[in-house]
Amino acid sequence: MAKGTPKPEELTSSIDYNPPATGWRETPVDFKEGTFCHGARPSYLQDVGFPNAREWAPADSDWKLPENWKEIFLEAMGERLKKYRSFQLFMDICVRCGACADKCHFFIGTGDPKNMPVLRAELIRSVYRKYFTTAGKLLGKNAGARELTLDVLKELWYYYYQCTECRRCSVFCPYGIDQAEITMIVREIFNLLGLNTDWIAGPVSNCYKKGNHLGLEPHTITSNIEYLLDDIEEITGIRIEPTFNRKGAEILFVTPSGDLFGDPGTYTAMGYLMLFHELGLDYTWSTYASEGGNFGFFTSMDMAKRLNYKKTRQA
């Protein structure tokens, strides 16, 4: 989406760690070009049976949300507050000390205060106070509460997809508040409204149907590995012959995402192909569970389980 790739100097010179003059509740969200992904295309969501699949674009003013989006959101939030101690606790105990503020790479790289983990969490915490705490219901803004409006929903979406769930903030938090956990739960709620990104929904659908995020079909996997074997033979003179989907092998080898296809992962793949050959392991590859990454974590806990199933089933 970005027009041309900016130089590092251009990027760092535009960073300003000073927050804007207007308070964060009064600063409307600005969908900056190049900082967000496309909306998930409907077919990807239909593949895994997710609701409210439709054509939509984050930059559009109309997100074609279902009529009762607010009820869906709040009901799902209430359910998750009861299901996850982490979520309930992290909504209650933050003291806003700011230790996490400059630990997030999204904040370090943009200077946008809403990318400070504490403020990213406050975006949803303010909604929590409004609908789930007595003080927030009674005192409103003075208790740090705010209404869930369409603008708030868009702001949540924009900033909750600017989190890689790396959990660095939780290392520095004196109470271990983990933004990754909050991100996962809020994205779960977004999925009920069909608000995923194409970059996540695509790999999820591919992992589900084809066993790897790139969507490589079985014959493509074997022929890709053939290329790697040809290269190895050319350099070392040794022809390695791994097996695929062989029953009775001692070890099922599940490779990290991307090693099958893209550089430099392929070099790693060539390395361990040679290592396994040298060690003489009795192992086999699987085309059905053809990589280890679980893209479900970017979607929902249940989706993660649906994808993990593959690896255990094949074993």
Added chain:
Amino acid sequence: MGIFFSFFMVILLVLIAYFGIAAAGLHTLFGIIIPYAAFVTFCIGFLLKVIKWGRAPVPFHIPTTCGQQMTLPWINYSKLDNPSSTSGVIGRMILEVFCFRSLFRNLKTGLNNGNISYASDKWLWLAGLAFHYSFAVVLIRHLRFFLEPVPALINTIDSLDGFLQVGVPHFLLSGGVLLIAALYLFFRRTSNPQVRYISLPADYFPLFLIAGIALSGIIMRYISKVDIIKVKQLTVSLAELKGNAPEGIGTIFFIHLFLICTLLVYFPFSKLMHMGGIFLSPTRNLPNDSRIKRHINPWNPEVKVHTYEAYENDFREKMKGAGIPVEKE
């Protein structure tokens, strides 16, 4: 903002106590009824909150890992930063609760001529530690008002706290440190642009309240002295559940007491519950043993999966063409 709002709320509380005693003479209300009500609210509120947290399950093991995981015996692993056993978790929690270990890691990120740089930043850790420890000492010291005879341990803490032996009565370090630390935390909150940006009234109010408590206590001890014998009569009668408020203690004492009661009532409904929450935080109180033990989500839902059979049906011809074994021909 919220600074002025919170400040005036505390001033308002002071005025309520002042007029309640000095003008209306409501000694029983401010000396007996409110303290009991506040104490009960605190205990029940605290308990209910912890029960609410405790009832929510922890479906996944999510300890934050800050070091090498336990894998093979010949690879050194980080026992405290990535604990794999209960003893490691206990060690981690002790360091967290007593030494604020995570805050000790704090770094400051800055930009120097277009380069991102990091520097050590321990001021928050130091101020936080000073604040909490001095508060703890002040609390323990105050037990002398509720216990008769006063335990020797409390007298020892008292004499350590006043070891400077300056002034009459001896200046107690804890009260001064508490006030200074609270003021530093306020200064930090307003001077650091990022922290100022995220601050809510709920952040300023407890700071002003605690500073007010410390200040009124210091005033009472060193400047506008109260009748300490009568104070002890009141506090012991509270502890013995007799509730008997003598007159002529001095208004400043009731201001001090009313601010404390406000803190007790406010506590369970606010961020101050981090005191209980730290013990329940799943990123800190769990061992990282998910590769050693299998943990099953308590509601473990049935999910729809794409089975191997379905996969083979999708790709059977292609698999055969590539020489991959299939289950059904």
